[in-house]
Amino acid sequence: MIRVDLPRFGRFDAWRDVARQLASNRVTPGDVAWGDGGLFGGDAPPPIGPHPVIATKDFLDLARTVASHSDPERWALLYGALIRLQDDRSFIANPADPLTSRLSRMAKSVRRDLHKMHAFVRFHELPSDGPRRSFGAWFEPEHLILEAGAPFFARRFADMDWLIATPEGMARFDGSLHFDPPGPRPNLPPDASHDLWQTYFANIFNPARIKTQAMLSEMPRKYWKNLPETDLIAQMLADAPRRVQAMRDAGATDAPAFAARVTARIRQIPDDSLPETLGGARDQALRCTRCDLCHAATQTVWGEGDLSAPLMIVGEAPGDHEDLQGRPFVGPAGQLLRQTMDQVGLDPAQAWMTNAVKHFKFTPRGKRRIHQNPNAGEIRHCKWWLDIERRMIAPRLTVALGATAAFALTGNRLPLTPRRGGVETTLDGGPVLITWHPSLILRLDPGAAATAREQFALDLSQAARLMAA
Amino acid sequence: MAARTLQQKLAILSDAAKYDASCASSGTTRRDSRSGGLGSTEGMGICHAYTPDGRCISLLKILMTNFCIYDCAYCINRVSSNVERARFTPEEVVTLTLEFYRRNMIEGLFLSSGIIRSPDQTMGDMVRIARMLRVDHGFKGYIHLKTIPDASPELVAEAGLHADRLSVNIELPQDASIRELAPEKRPETIRAAMADVRLSREAAKERTHTGKRPPRFAPAGQSTQMIIGADAATDRDILKTSANLYSGYDLKRVYYSAFSPIPDASAVLPLVKPPLMREHRLYQADWLMRFYGFEAEEIGAAHPSGFLDLAIDPKLAWALANRAQFPVDVARASKEMLLRVPGFGTKTVTRILAARRNGPVRYGDLLRMGAIMSKAKPFVTLPDWHPGVLTDSAGLRARFAPPPEQLQLL
Structure with missing residues (x-):
């Protein structure tokens, strides 16, 4: 029987050295008796033997944590695991293995105790004669975690001197960390901040x-x-x-007299009269609850551009980006539209750009929102705003991007493919050029997308020609 | 009126802050005081104490002031309440934070406030406190600031530079309830504030054309809170709202806070017992959405009333309503399906996946790996276990639900 006695501090490294020596001689676990605290004075372990000793990183991490456990059997368990590891590297990764399971539970208990130490140590301010403030605490952990737990406080409280006394020993910090053997429980002076803490x-x-x-x-x-x-x-x-x-029992009381005056000053009475300006219409639309889309969407995305524009471009509805930013055509489809307009000589700043439906419709999928097409009811409700925009802008030409816009403007639900590139008449009697929605082009496979992109550019240049005429 | 002492102010302004459930201090950047200053954050949050209401104390959670010009019916600090009022100076907030922090009582500060004079004035004062802590005192602990909807973008931008987390409370699960109970707040501006925080966080992650990384913006993300039981929303409505919020604003957490009686309550809200079990079930459902691959609608639809079963947890309720998908063969089932087995947590599933690579997983192995087999056994098959008719037995729910409470004779 070999007796090994490990020191109070630095014990994991000490165990590791001894265990390596023992394992290199393949000393069987039953032939080693492990002790703690440097009290018994052990036998010198045999010199390094002929066998190589391997240890996986997972095992070393686990062993380092288990080393702080208060169970005196832990060293024997760890040495047994090390010997077993020499022939079977996989058991330590198998949660169903009884030894792995036991060591994991021990490590978990140590980690929990460490976490509680970091949480529950309470410092009292001590008198200090130097420039650094000084604090002290008494703590009784379940395991032997002083050495593993103290560096946290050194990282956190580097600008003050502190000591944490425990039954296992004392950690002291004065710019660097020291460990001392256990002493008597320190006398901590009363501290006014502790009274405030109790109040809190x-x-x-x-x-x-x-x-x-x-x-x-x-x-x-x-x-x-x-x-x-x-x-x-x-x-x-x-x-x-x-x-x-x-x-x-107290129930409701009468409000103080000033309350009504204060709320009257800041409460906005919604103005529901027919708006006279586009700005007034926008303010009303921001509070719109005509359909249910407003509950899930972030905000109303109102049109943008030149108020006296002769050209109006109507898309389907805001997408994810538009919804977050509160501005139309700022997402990928909007960029494609702006690029293509630029390419055919249409200036987005000289058009009124808006959508048939002014709220984003989506289905949530985890951290993403999947676009949904607005239904006929939503399009109909939102036409109230589109009509107001059309009355006030009175464009000479309108471009409808995609089926939703075409339906909202013409009332015609027929498929878009045969209608694309044609000029139809809107419900309010103006000309409307029908083309693809740029988001469709982004969804198509590369071949079809190239064709659609050409058609889209062709249609927009036709709009440019019509405007120039 | 005699000036209040710091202790009196602390009593009033912590009492006023306790209806905010969040106290998280996790998930921010790692930093410590070895290169100067005071404090550290190391990824994991720390709860320094617990009160008997079951909530943790991780941060000093206080209001800057409980004076408020808004009149939200559910709030103790509304303008029409007769609650005692107080106001901290910025220096007082800073001192309390640092002194508590040095005694290892807190991870940092969670600062909120009543709206005084204007949203900008209020937000400006809160940002000033955060700046004093970070810049003047080199404070490296955690800071959570409540953002005031309608505050100017410059103030929110500075708040995001100093704070680890920002939050705007959605307050109630349905827009109509917000309009009714919080008439000065607007659901669309609350959501727009969340969208702004998300966009600012994303912008701060992108390198500029010179390859420089802009300063981090609220690295621990944003969260929000919903009051449960103050309006008629069903759990299905609530989960739908949460799913919308998670998908839209990259929220770290939605907190559910059971509406609890407040002193000097408004006459429009009942002083009923707070629905704590309902709150608990909603948190469980929220976890299922975020870590177990469930959709809000699947959980919400498990009971036709739209309310979660209070007697059993929502995953078990879903499994009981979808028994055709069980029993699951633990040796072959996909990770997604294992996550749906009642009694299997995410850690248990990870362990099962590791263990079954090493050989057959038996009943005893599952027990050792942390599975709650009393819940799982009707829903799984193992080499040494088959549930037989148990999975489809009519009395299965009754095995899990606690016995009905005995009526007391007078």
């Missing part, structure tokens, strides 16, 4: 919601002795029913 704890609590189990599962009683705010919990719970009853 008591007042952030909502007495109408009692979920004691949820609190206890995350803040188990074993940690309470070091958390001063937990002294308040019994009283908070005892008072809660009375406070809720008092709220009920």
Whole structure:
């Protein structure tokens, strides 16, 4: 039997060195007795033996965490796992293996304890004679995690001196981190900020919601002795029913006299009279609830461009980008439209660009929104706004992009293919040139897209010619 | 009136802030104080304490002031309430944050505010506090700022530079309820504010033509909150709204907050017991949408009423309503289908996928890997387990639902 006694600090590295030596001699796990804390004085391990020793990174990460566990058996378990790893590298990745499962549970318990240490250490300010402020805390973790847990505080509180005393030992920071053997529990002076903290704890609590189990599962009683705010919990719970009853009994009170004056000053009374200007129409449209699309879409996307434009371009409805930015034709299809207009000599700034339907219609799919075509009812409701735009702009020529726009403008639902490139008459009696919607071109396969793109450019140049005539 | 002490202000302004559920401090950039300043964020959030209402305390959650010119019926701070009012100076907020932080009580600050004078004035003061913390004090902890819809884009842009997270509350699941209960707020401007935050975050991720990366904008993303039980919306409506919000604005979280009685309540809202179980089921459903591949409609449609079953969790309710898809052969099923088995969490599924590469997975293995087999067993087949007629048995739901509460005799 070989006795190995590991030191108080730096114990994982010490275990690793010894374990490597033992495993290189293929010493069987049953022949090693492991001890903690440097109390017993172990035997010198045998010198490096003839066998190579391998360890996967996963295993080393797991072992480093398990090394902080309070179970005295952990060293033997880890050494057993290391020996087994020499012949079977896969078991450590198999969650169904009993040893892997046990080590994983131990690591999980250590990680949880570390997390709770980072959460529940409470510093008190200590007197300081230097330029740096000084703080101290007492903490009793479940496992031997002081060494693993302290660097977090060094990263977080680099500009102050601090010490964390535990039954296992003490971590001290004065610009660099030191570990000392355990001493007596430090006497921490009263600290005014702790009184403020208690005030906060008591007042952030909502007495109408009692979920004691949820609190206890995350803040188990074993940690309470070091958390001063937990002294308040019994009283908070005892008072809660009375406070809720008092709220009920008090009921509603009369509003202070100034309240109505304040709200009257800022509350906007919606103006539903027929708008006289395009700007007035836009303001009304921003609050539009004529159809249900407004509930899911971000905002109304109103038309944009030259108010006295002789040319009006009507698309289907805003897409994802337009909806987020609140502006028409700013997404990929809009870019294609603007490029093609530029190519045939039409200036987007000298046209009124709008959509037949002014809200984005979509189906949510995880983090994406899938475009949907507006239905006849939505097109009909939104025609109210299109008609107002048409009355006020009074364009000489309109270009309808795609079937929705063509339907909204002409009332004709027939397929678009035979109609494309033709000039039809709108319901209000003007000429409308029918062409593809640019988003269709973006959806087609490359061959068909090239043809459609040519037709689209041809149609827009026809519009340019008609405008010049 | 005598000037209030810091302690009195803290009591009033934390009491006023407690109806905001969010306290997350995770998912931001990693940074620490070794190169100067104070504080660190390391990816994982830390809850420093829990109150008996089951909520964690991760951040100092306070209002800058609870004076407010808006009149939202569900809110304790509305202009028509007679609640005690107070206002912190920016210096007081900064001191409280730093002193609590140095004692390891918090991860940082969650600052919200009543609307005073105007949205811009309010947002400007909040941004100033964040700037003092970051620039004057080198604070590297977490900052969550509430953005005020209608505040000017420049202020929101600066808020995004200092804050880890921004949030705008959608408040209620349906537009009509917002218009009715919060008449000064407008659902479309709330959503437009979320869209702006999303666009700013995306713009901050793109390199400029010189190859430089612009400064990070709200690296921990944005979240929102919905009050449950203050209007007539069904759970199906609520989940639909959440799905829309997640898909549109890249939200990290939608928080559901059971409407709870407030002191000095408005006469239009009932002082009923907050529906905490409903809130819990909605969170479970939300998780199913984000991590388990469920669509809002599938979960919402499991019960014809449009409400989630309060007695059993929504995944179990879905499985019971879709028994034709079960039992699932654990040895062969796709990851997507395994995620739909009641009693299997995401971690369990990852472990199953790893374990079945090493050999057959049996009943005992699943128990060891963390599966809740009492829930899963009617829905799976294993080399040593077959549910037989259990999957389709009429009494299956009753096995899971808690027994009905005994009526008390007078």
